[in-house]
Every structure is written in C-alpha cells, then in structure tokens.
Amino acid sequence: xxxxxxxxxxxxxxxxxxxxxxxxxxxxxxRDSFHFEIKQSAKRLNTAISVGVPLAAGVMxxxxxxxxxxxxxxxxxxxxxxxxxxxMIASEINRLGFDAIPIPASQILKWQPMRAHMSHREIACxxxxxxxGRNNLLITEEYGAQIRLVTVLTELELEPDHPTVQDCGECYxxxxxxxxxxxxxxxxxxxxxxxxxxxxxxxxxxHIGQHICGLCVKACPGTR
Ligand code: SF4
Ligand code: SF4
Numbered sequence: 001x002x003x004x005x006x007x008x009x010x011x012x013x014x015x016x017x018x019x020x021x022x023x024x025x026x027x028x029x030x031r032d033s034f035h036f037e038i039k040q041s042a043k044r045l046n047t048a049i050s051v052g053v054p055l056a057a058g059v060m061x062x063x064x065x066x067x068x069x070x071x072x073x074x075x076x077x078x079x080x081x082x083x084x085x086x087x088m089i090a091s092e093i094n095r096l097g098f099d100a101i102p103i104p105a106s107q108i109l110k111w112q113p114m115r116a117h118m119s120h121r122e123i124a125c126x127x128x129x130x131x132x133g134r135n136n137l138l139i140t141e142e143y144g145a146q147i148r149l150v151t152v153l154t155e156l157e158l159e160p161d162h163p164t165v166q167d168c169g170e171c172y173x174x175x176x177x178x179x180x181x182x183x184x185x186x187x188x189x190x191x192x193x194x195x196x197x198x199x200x201x202x203x204x205x206x207h208i209g210q211h212i213c214g215l216c217v218k219a220c221p222g223t224r
Pocket of ligand 2: 090
C-alpha cells in the first residue's frame with residue numbers, strides 16, 4: 001500500500017472541497033485529554049489528520065463590535081464543509097479497509113468548564129498547520145486565526161508532518177480587539193472563563209443564538 005500517495009490524494013481531495021491546510025500527526029499522549037466517548041476507540045488509532053478551512057476575509061471585515069448574521073451563517077457553513085471533508089476522509093480510509101473516526105468541527109459537550117471531544121487546535125499544532133496564538137486559537141501564517149478546524153483519527157499510519165517553530169512574535173493585535181479582556185501578552189494567561197462569558201452574552205443577542213464572537217479572529221488576518 002502506497003501511504004504517501006494515499007496522503008497526497010486525501011489532501012488534494014480536501015483542498016478541492018475548500019480546505020486551506022492539511023497535516024498529519026501521531027496522537028501519542030494527546031489521547032490522554034480525549035473525552036471518554038472516544039478515549040477507548042482512540043487507543044487503536046495512532047494517527048490524526050488535521051484539516052483547516054479558511055474563513056472568507058470579506059465576511060470577517062463586516063464584524064464591528066459583535067457577531068452579526070452574515071458571520072453566523074458563514075461560521076455554520078464552514079462547519080458543514082469541515083464535517084463533510086472529515087466524512088469524506090474517514091469514508092475513503094474505511095474503503096481502504098482501515099478504521100477512522102471523524103470528530104465534529106464545533107461540538108461543545110459541556111460549557112463549565114468548556115470541553116469538546118478533543119482539542120482540534122492541539123492536533124493542528126502538532127500536525128504543522130500553525131501555532132497556538134495569544135487568543136487561544138490555532139494561528140496559521142497565511143490565514144492567521146481566520147481558519148476553522150476538523151480532525152479525523154485513524155489507524156492508517158500516514159507520514160507525520162512537523163510542527164512549526166513560528167509564534168505570535170511581536171504581534172499583539174488581538175489584545176485590544178477582545179471586549180472581555182481575555183487575551184494577555186503571555187498566551188498561558190488567556191482567560192477562558194472571561195471569553196466563555198462574553199461568547200455566552202453574544203449568544204443571547206437577537207438573531208445570533210449561537211456561541212460565537214469573531215472579534216479576535218478578525219484582528220488576526222494572516223498574510224493572505
Ligand atoms: S493577532 Fe497577533 S498576537 Fe493575536 S493571535 Fe494573531 S498573531 Fe497572535
Ligand atoms: S472569542 Fe471574543 S471574547 Fe473570546 S477571546 Fe476572542 S475576542 Fe475575546
């Protein structure tokens with residue numbers, strides 16, 4: 001079996017469906033923090049495929065001081081695309097005779113403390129898509145924080161990619177953009193509770209009804 005060709009094919013198909021970045025990593029100790037629903041199954045799956053779909057810069061430009069309806073629709077659309085790409089990758093791997101689990105792009109299982117099945121950001125960092133930014137998101141060189149993520153876990157042992165050595169450097173643009181004051185100069189001091197409270201407040205806005213914000217994402221456009 002030509003694993004390099006399979007990796008290239010899956011990547012090209014993901015890009016044709018809207019992905020901007022695709023990478024691979026080994027799970028190793030990342031499994032330790034997985035939600036119990038997938039922890040047992042993940043013991044057999046040693047590889048993660050991370051996929052990022054860029055948000056439209058034009059949509060991000062429409063945000064002023066809160067999420068709006070065009071951003072909400074776009075956010076939902078990108079999540080659908082991510083889940084379709086993850087479904088395609090998992091189906092293709094299944095067709096080859098291997099196990100795979102697509103992890104939903106945006107499924108919060110619990111709000112206090114906030115948790116999902118796993119951290120797409122952690123996987124994406126290890127798979128070389130980008131780095132952990134001051135706003136607690138995955139930051140890529142090209143799209144900044146304007147990229148959303150999905151992950152497929154699999155037993156197919158594809159060649160891993162390498163984490164980047166880049167970081168936010170001397171950029172602090174998102175700090176002032178955050179209405180909750182959640183972002184600090186030291187990324188390890190990110191205030192998750194303040195962010196969650198702000199996003200929860202936005203969810204109560206008329207016509208929003210969803211836990212979204214987008215302001216620190218707008219502040220971080222990348223090089224594109
Ligand atoms: S805006 Fe600058 S400091 Fe904030 S996450 Fe992006 S690169 Fe990092
Ligand atoms: S999502 Fe909103 S509240 Fe949370 S850190 Fe970014 S700007 Fe602040």
